[in-house]
Amino acid sequence: MELDSSQQWSRPMPTREQQRIDIVVGTAVAAVALLHLTLTASAGRFILGPPPSWPEQLFWSVAVTLPLAWRRRWPEATAVIIAVAFIGGQVRAAPEVQLASGAICAAIYTLVGWGRNHRLARRIGVTVIAAMFAWIGVAYWNTVADLPEDAFVEAAGPVPPLLAAIFSTVLTNALIFGFAYFFGETAWVAARREHLLQVQAEQLRRSQAEAGERAVLGERVRIARELHDVVAHHVSVVGIQAAATRRVMDKDPARARTALSAIEQSARTAIDELRRMLNLLRQPTATGDSTEAPATVGVERVDDLLANVRDAGLTTSYGVYGDPVPLPESLSQAAYRITQEAITNTLKHAGATMIDVRIRYLANELEIDVLDDGRGSGGGPNSGAGGLGLIGMRERVAAHDGHLEAGPRGGGGFRVRARFPLARVGAEA
Structure with missing residues (x-):
């Protein structure tokens, strides 16, 4: 027993x-x-x-x-x-x-x-x-x-x-x-x-208490990553466009007005996304990836990021290679945010004049490739406060079982390349 x-x-x-x-x-x-x-x-x-x-x-x-x-x-x-x-x-x-x-x-x-x-x-x-x-x-x-002899006499x-x-x-x-x-x-x-x-x-x-703490920590990390991506990108674009406006204010008023319009649009976009995140934080039932961007922000909108960069005076190149396939929403958003973070770091730290973005739909992978011609060691995602950009990229890639490469290029400049397995993610979706 x-x-x-x-x-x-x-x-x-x-x-x-x-x-x-x-x-x-x-x-x-x-x-x-x-x-x-x-x-x-x-x-x-x-x-x-x-x-x-x-x-x-x-x-x-x-x-x-x-x-x-x-x-x-x-x-x-x-x-x-x-x-x-x-x-x-x-x-x-x-x-x-x-x-x-x-x-x-x-x-x-x-x-x-x-x-x-x-x-x-x-x-x-x-x-x-x-x-x-x-x-x-x-x-x-x-x-x-x-x-006695008669002890059992009645037996x-x-x-x-x-x-x-x-x-x-x-x-x-x-x-x-x-x-x-x-x-x-x-x-x-x-x-x-x-x-x-x-x-x-x-x-x-x-x-249960540890799981709750991990869930809260994970939610805080996702919120921090999203805030970093949204605010850093739009503020960087605003800063670059404001500098360009200052340089051409007297020489080319029309171009200055265009830059100011871009600044206004970037500020509005940043405020809208911050408001969206605050609304999600007020919802007690929001869980999982609820703090991610809505479906309208995905890999198909990468060209919009480059439009702001062109308005800031940088040369851009954008190409999509292979046959595009429907992507899970979370994967599309992750690809968009990684591209956004790479462009943000280029604007903030690299001192580049050119950005090249390439999206490749391979047989079993989605590849995001972002190049610039700036300072190779100073323009990477590790630049800035505490390297939060690189941390956020790695977390997004790891969430989809992908692989991230980030570092200076041999011929100068910086390169960020992320690969996502399409077959596995598609099966899970």
Whole structure:
């Protein structure tokens, strides 16, 4: 009935309330034992032979029952004391045996069910039971010699009388002690199962709390990534266009007005996207990728990013190679944001005059390739505050089991290339 012997578990000490109950029960049993002793002595039923003195009778009655008051606090000591007192009282022919028999059974049950060291408790329980049967054997051995010749004169069964008496006594005590031991074991197993359930419930609670913390952290990371992509790009474009406006304000007013219009549009776009994100944050049921851009922002709108760059005075090149295929919304948005971040870093840090964007639809991959002719070491996505651009790119690529390359080109400039597996993502979609 042991659940898992490889895992050691010690049953906790009884509560103060349980200890108080044991004291009350032990005291009450001792009082009843004294009452029963008085009645037995008054009736002259001395089945074990001539009794000892009255004080000794009281001593054995109390010694075999009162220790029950500490049965759950010290179960090992209680079982041993009661067993010794039981056998001692039998040896001294103490007349009180009914309450004493109940006390030894209760002690064995408590020992097996509440022993701190369950293996030791079971060994002590088996030892106590063996001692009881040994005493029964000794008692019968001493009794047989003194049996009168007419002791079994009325016996009529097929089994020899003496053998039947011995077997009946052994069977009765085996059932009594066996049930005490069995129910003690059952109580211990039940207590351990309750403990394991409590441990599992606590582990589940902690796992749920950790999962909630991870979900919150993931949501914060997605929000930070989205804010970085939206704000950094549009503010960078506004800065470049404002600088161009300042340079041509006096020489080419028409071009300056065009740049100002582009600045206005970029500012409006940034505000609209920030408002969209704030609205999503106010929705308590928003989960997963809810902070991603709407479906209208995807790889098909990459050319709009380059339009702002051209208005800022940079030369752009844009090409789509291969046969375009429908993309999952999240993949299309990820490709758009990576392109947007690469362009933003070029505008902010590279000092480039040219940006080349290429989108390739390969057999099993979607490839995004962004090149510039600026400062190779300073224009990468690792530039800026804490390298958040590169971190965001890698997170987006990793979310789709893709691969990202970012670094200076051999002939000058910087290159960002992201590959997304189309077959796997399409199957998941």
